[in-house]
Amino acid sequence: MNSVNDSLTCKVCKWAYENNRVGPASRNFLEGQGIVWVKGFNNWKKGKPGLLKHHESKHHKDLASVQAGDAGDEALMDRRKKMNDAKFFSIISDETTDISCKEQVSVCIRFVTEQLEIKESLLGLYSTASTSAESLVAVIIGALNEHHIDMNNCRGQSYDGAANMRGNISGVQARIRRINPLATFIYCAGHQLNLVVQEALNLHTEAITAISVLSSVVKFIKSSPKRLAMFSNFNVGNENECLSKSLRPLCPTRWVLRLPALESFLQIYEKILDWLESLQSETSIDVVTRSNARSHLGSLEKFSTYFMLRLMERFLIPVHPVHTKMQLRNTTVAEVQEMIGDW
Structure with missing residues (x-):
C-alpha cells in the first residue's frame, strides 16, 4: 500500500496492472470498480477503510501471489546466474527425519563468486522413501538437474560419517566419484568433532x-x-x-x-x-x-x-x-x- 501526495493506491494492483500481469477477471475489476486502487484515492484518510477491505479481496490476493511468484522467480534466476558464473562447486548434503517421520534430504552447493566471495545455496529439501546410497545419489543428481547445474563441474562433496554416505565402495561419495572423479570427498569436520x-x-x-x-x-x-x-x-x-x-x-x-x-x-x-x-x-x-x-x-x-x-x-x-x-x-x-x- 502507498500514500503519496494525499493519494492512496494499492501497490500490488498498480504493479500488476502496469506490468500486464493480470488475467481477464482481474483486469475487468481493475478497469472498473477497482480502478481507484490503481489511479489512487484522493483522500487517503477516507479511503483507508475501503483499502483494508480490498486487501482481503480475492482479486488482491491473487495478484499478490503473482507478484510473489515473480519475485521468487527473479531471485531463483539471480542465484542460478551466480552459480553458473562460478562454474565449479561442491556438494553438501545430509538426511534427517522430520516431525512426520518422513526422511528429508537437504542438498546444498558451495561455490566462489568472481569477487572471491564464498557462497552456499540451499537447492531444496527432498523427501525420500529410502536412505540407500543409490536413492540418495538419485536425489542429489535430480536436485542438480532441476537447477541446471552440471555434475561435471563438481569439485568436492561433504557428508557425515554414515556408511551409506562415506562408504568407499558403494557409498554416496564413491558413486558420485564414479560419475565425476574430480569430486573429492571431504568428511564433515563438524561431525568428526562431535x-x-x-x-x-x-x-x-x-x-x-x-x-x-x-x-x-x-x-x-x-x-x-x-x-x-x-x-x-x-x-x-x-x-x-x-x-x-x-x-x-x-x-x-x-x-x-x-x-x-x-x-x-x-x-x-x-x-x-x-x-x-x-x-x-x-x-x-x-x-x-x-x-x-x-x-x-x-x-x-x-x-x-x-x-x-x-x-x-x-x-x-x-x-x-x-x-x-x-x-x-x-x-x-x-x-x-x-x-x-x-x-
Missing part, C-alpha cells in the same frame, strides 16, 4: 549418568504445564525471576551443542534444588509427582552429579567456539587448527 566429544564423554559412566539426570529434571519440569508454571513462579521477584526460560533441553544428537544447556542449568542449580525440595513436601501435589521430585532431588544432591556437570562444562567451553567457527562458510582449516592449538 564424534570425538561423544566418545570422550561416553568413556565415563558418571558423565553419562549426570547428563541423564539433567535431561530428566528438565523434562520433569517442562513436560507438565502445571509444573512449569509452578517453577516459573517460584521465588518470583528475585534475581532469578524467569527460571523456566533459563532451562534449555539438551541437543539430542550434537554433544558439542550441549554447552548452553549445561551452563543455564548450572546457573540456577541451587534454585532447582530449592524448588524440588518445596515440591516434595507440598501436600496439594499428587503422590507420584512428589515421589519424582524427591528422586530428582536426591540425584542432584549427589556430589558426583554436580562435579561431572561442572567438569563437562569445563571440557566443552573451548570446544563450542571451534564448532561454531566451523559452521561459518568462510572458515579455513588453518583458522580451526589455530583455535585447537590454543587449547
